[in-house]
Structure formats: C-alpha cells, structure tokens
Amino acid sequence: MNKLSILGTVGVPACYGGFETLVENLLDDVTSNEVPDKKITVYCSSKSYKEQPKHYKNANLRYIPLNANGVQSIPYDIISLIHAAIIKRADNILLLGVSGAICLPLIKAFSSTKIVTNIDGLEWRRSKWGSLTKRFLKFSEKIAVKFSDKVIADNQAIADYVTQEYGVSAEVIAYGGDHALTADIPLSDENYALALCRIEPENNVEMILESFSHTNKPLKFIGNWDNSDFGRRMKAKYQNIKNIDIIAPIYDLSALFEIRKSCSFYVHGHSAGGTNPSLVEMMHFNKTVIAFDCNYNRASTENVASYFSNTEELTHHINVSSDINNAQSMLEIAQRRYTWEIVKQQYFSLFN
Structure with missing residues (x-):
C-alpha cells in the first residue's frame, strides 16, 4: 500500500x-x-x-x-x-x-x-x-x-x-472491543447492573434511571454527568436513590475492566448512531446485554440480546434478569466480529 x-x-x-x-x-x-x-x-x-x-x-x-x-x-x-x-x-x-x-x-x-x-x-x-x-x-x-x-x-x-x-x-x-480486556476475566457477579455512556437524552439515560428506581437491583451508571444541563439535572434527581450509584466518567481501561468484569448484566440505552464502541467492548466480557430496541443495536447484537422500548419493559427485564442469559451469545459475536485484528484487516484491504 x-x-x-x-x-x-x-x-x-x-x-x-x-x-x-x-x-x-x-x-x-x-x-x-x-x-x-x-x-x-x-x-x-x-x-x-x-x-x-x-x-x-x-x-x-x-x-x-x-x-x-x-x-x-x-x-x-x-x-x-x-x-x-x-x-x-x-x-x-x-x-x-x-x-x-x-x-x-x-x-x-x-x-x-x-x-x-x-x-x-x-x-x-x-x-x-x-x-x-x-x-x-x-x-x-x-x-x-x-x-x-x-x-x-x-x-x-x-x-x-x-x-x-x-x-x-x-x-x-464495525469497531473492535477486545482492547477493553486488560487482563484475564475471572467470571464474577457482585450483584450490580452497569450502564456506561455519554449523558445525552438520545442514550435514554432517564429511562434507565427511572426503571432502576422502581427496582431493588443496584446500578452503577458511569458518564459525564457534569458536562451538560441535562446531565446535572439527571444527577440531582437520581443520585440519592439508594440503589443507584452515579459515577463520574472513567477513562482508564484497567479501572473500567474491574467494574465491567464484576457486573451482573449491562444496560445499553443508545438509540442513535451505529455500532457503539461501549457495546462491542462490553460484549467481550461474557455478560448479558439488555439493549434499547432499535435497528442499530439489533444489528450489532444479531437480534439475540434482550431489548426494551420503554420504562415498563426495562423494569420487567431488570426484575427477571436472573432468568435472562445471552452472555455466551454476546461473547461469540464479539470474538467473531469485533476484534481489532479483524477490523484492521478490513480497513487495510480497502487500500491494497
């Protein structure tokens, strides 16, 4: 080339x-x-x-x-x-x-x-x-x-x-996600759900927070809460709810690894864009994914994640989460489609 x-x-x-x-x-x-x-x-x-x-x-x-x-x-x-x-x-x-x-x-x-x-x-x-x-x-x-x-x-x-x-x-x-694996993953579940995104309305942040406020399941929600009026408003409204942990953005992959590997399941609220990097990264962690129901997320997860369209559906998924298990399917898709070696070969083949 x-x-x-x-x-x-x-x-x-x-x-x-x-x-x-x-x-x-x-x-x-x-x-x-x-x-x-x-x-x-x-x-x-x-x-x-x-x-x-x-x-x-x-x-x-x-x-x-x-x-x-x-x-x-x-x-x-x-x-x-x-x-x-x-x-x-x-x-x-x-x-x-x-x-x-x-x-x-x-x-x-x-x-x-x-x-x-x-x-x-x-x-x-x-x-x-x-x-x-x-x-x-x-x-x-x-x-x-x-x-x-x-x-x-x-x-x-x-x-x-x-x-x-x-x-x-x-x-x-698409994007690779295997760079998020900074160490071997011992399977663990410390009884909390995880959400991670830019704090914007189109990522259904309020829907996720409201749904967890109606359950007893602990939620760790990582994002840039202080960067917008919307984020500050969501933080003020939900930070005192006992099972919701509002966490400032974490950019260190090793620190993120520790949180990702120990969650019960991952909630993905993105409704716009295409293949979202945080989703394909999480798919490498052998965890169940509950994603907002849109064509982008269905394409990324090959229609085998669990999906929600509103607060009621997400609340239901949270309450029955112990019965939902698509983790192995998410891992198989990630290893087949979302590694940087595969992505790199696809890009460079266009120029050769």
Whole structure:
C-alpha cells in the first residue's frame, strides 16, 4: 500500500472517542506487508496536545491549529483534506466523519487521491443538534457518499440506509472491543447492573434511571454527568436513590475492566448512531446485554440480546434478569466480529 493519510479525529495518542480508538488500533502492530514504515500520516488537533511529537507508533503526525470538534471541525477537516490530497498528494485518504466533506468535489477535481469515508452514525439525526446544523450535516453526508471512492458504515442498519437513500453500497466495518480486556476475566457477579455512556437524552439515560428506581437491583451508571444541563439535572434527581450509584466518567481501561468484569448484566440505552464502541467492548466480557430496541443495536447484537422500548419493559427485564442469559451469545459475536485484528484487516484491504 502507498501513502495513507487518516483525517477527521482529534488525533493520537487516542483521546476518549470511538474514531480516536479506531486510529490508535489501526496503528498497532502493523506489519511491513500491510503498510511500509512511516507511510501513514495522522492529522491531529494541536489544540488537544501540549506535546506534539512528529511520530507515533508507525505513523507521521501533522497538526492543524483548530479544534477537531464543534464548529471548528469543518475547517479542521477541510484544511486536513487539502493538505493531504493536494499539497502532500497522498495516495489514499481515510476520512472519519463528514464534517469537512463539502470540499470533496474540489479535492476530486484537483487530485487523484483515493478517498474512503466512514460516514459515522448518521450524525444529522442526533437530537442534540439544531435544525440548521442537521441540514448541514445531512448535506455533508450526501456529498461524502457521492464523491468518496468507497463508503464505510459501521453498522448494517447504516449500510442499508445508504443504499436506500443514495443507491450506493457501503462496506460494513464495525469497531473492535477486545482492547477493553486488560487482563484475564475471572467470571464474577457482585450483584450490580452497569450502564456506561455519554449523558445525552438520545442514550435514554432517564429511562434507565427511572426503571432502576422502581427496582431493588443496584446500578452503577458511569458518564459525564457534569458536562451538560441535562446531565446535572439527571444527577440531582437520581443520585440519592439508594440503589443507584452515579459515577463520574472513567477513562482508564484497567479501572473500567474491574467494574465491567464484576457486573451482573449491562444496560445499553443508545438509540442513535451505529455500532457503539461501549457495546462491542462490553460484549467481550461474557455478560448479558439488555439493549434499547432499535435497528442499530439489533444489528450489532444479531437480534439475540434482550431489548426494551420503554420504562415498563426495562423494569420487567431488570426484575427477571436472573432468568435472562445471552452472555455466551454476546461473547461469540464479539470474538467473531469485533476484534481489532479483524477490523484492521478490513480497513487495510480497502487500500491494497
């Protein structure tokens, strides 16, 4: 494979985020047969790194003096694209997300670079965005699909959407989750349920909390509670309920490992996006999964998890949780589909 530039993330070493974790693992243990030494370039936000080394693992690093998230993500991605395709003339570009995709017609007009775009989880559908932002993201998605040489969807439900909406076939490549296993897993159950997510309404945070408030089952709920009005409101409302433990975000994988390996079951509330990294990570822990009933989660778990659509259904699942056991099925799917070795091979095969 010739020169590959990876764009659209905060950068590496990985910050907390699905795309950053993807890039981190794409760079791990890459053999000379996959990518010759230092022919990968990763674009990073200089705003996020006090130290800015020129190299990391087997990649070159280039820094853009803008934030990679929020409104600055648009010029951040555009500048990265122009630099990689037109100035440095990369042979291949992996674009993660669609924020800067509006410049792809220009890139394709002046460059022969092969562009592969992961369109992420239909970002324009997320409830946190206003109508103007949603329209922009939908337009960017359309441009990305039209002008990319190959489109990646991280979930079969998103691939189906791309085909139905644009008449284009997308490659389905999910995420690995085996990096979450920082040690051997002794099977244990310390009698608590676990939930882990960004604290946003679309992750059905309130539905989960309300359901557990009607049961005696202990819940450990990890998230960024203090980062939004919604999170602070949920924390204030539920933190004094005796069986609910509101926990600040934990980014250390070893600390997360200890909590994950000892839970009774995992509750996954995400209703938007595609294949969620926290779900595929948890599937490696041989634990029962109770997930919100949407096409993304059903695709990720191959319809063999337990599902809920409202507070009443989740409360019922919690109360009968001792009779629910899909743990072995979750582990089998994870080992078959969600390892970084598999994901890495799928990505690099697109460029070879």
